[in-house]
Ligand code: NIG
């Protein structure tokens with residue numbers, strides 16, 4: 225029997241988040257994070273080979289003289305965070321929008337004035353591949369340092385065939401050039417470019433962009449910003465149905481700013497995940513629950529939009545939905561890479577318990593990006609993506625906020641922080 229390469233032991237608590245790999249943790253199942261006191265985990269050739277108490281593992285035969293050991297006494301050990309919703313690939317920034325927002329301008333008003341997403345589109349189109357990659361690498365490094373080991377990244381700051389294909393190619397290249405595993409999502413329908421009507425651009429996305437994205441195998445998911453004033457229910461449905469016919473899995477930005485039937489559509493189309501959902505109606509929540517759609521909630525976006533409006537996570541959990549949490553990392557509505565911040569906001573403003581928030585940021589998030597067979601929990605056979613947090617227990621993680629609690633990051637068995 226070989227011996228492990230890495231042995232993390234004596235953790236105050238180790239949260240395995242085990243038992244939810246076959247299907248997402250729904251409703252009350254979101255309370256069970258599988259805490260082990262004096263926990264330990266052994267990793268061999270990048271994969272988890274043993275999990276349990278420190279004494280159990282010390283006698284398991286996995287620990288030999290060549291095994292590197294990390295003492296996690298006083299610390300919390302969790303799976304690496306999975307961030308299932310980001311717009312992390314772009315150039316430039318939009319810090320000037322902060323003062324407009326303080327003066328009362330709304331997100332859609334800024335977009336209609338040619339700012340918002342369209343301003344990032346201009347900055348991204350003008351940048352070289354190297355510039356976009358360098359700026360995105362910086363964000364990915366920040367994500368990794370805050371404990372994110374897997375992240376979805378959407379295109380959507382190109383809004384033309386050539387630029388959307390370039391964005392997806394860059395996401396795929398970046399996936400090979402740094403430790404965070406990236407899942408590419410095609411989001412050509414992120415905004416309507418100037419000089420196009422919504423109908424004409426929708427047609428363009430369906431006829432010109434989707435076939436190329438599929439042919440060149442550049443994305444796993446397709447997403448649409450379904451919102452009155454951006455893409456209507458009808459256009460969103462047409463784009464998502466076309467994407468499905470090309471073999472892409474589906475996501476939707478739904479009911480972020482207004483309640484307009486986005487969640488109902490998500491349920492009807494049985495998309496993998498519906499995102500934002502701040503304004504989802506009772507009928508919408510029921511439709512999501514009945515169709516097994518994962519709700520990806522983005523409390524950092526609510527916080528940053530500063531409207532005191534948060535998704536109804538408790539109602540969703542009561543209805544039996546599976547929830548995931550994400551940063552929404554983007555230059556406008558959520559300029560952050562920090563999943564620990566998202567956990568704090570989820571507890572304080574979505575009224576999720578620390579256990580529910582951890583499940584939502586790990587295994588349920590892994591389900592939202594189709595990777596729950598490989599990541600999202602500390603279980604034998606899974607990729608060795610493990611965090612050591614400088615907090616004594618799970619409650620302390622959302623409690624101590626505004627600092628980075630992630631001390632050590634292990635990605636596929638390798639120490640990367
Ligand atoms: O998820 N809602 C649309 N897209 C992003 C914002 C992107 C941006 O403002 O650049 C979001 O909030």
Ligand code: FE
Nearest residue numbers: 309311477552
């Ligand atoms: Fe988003």
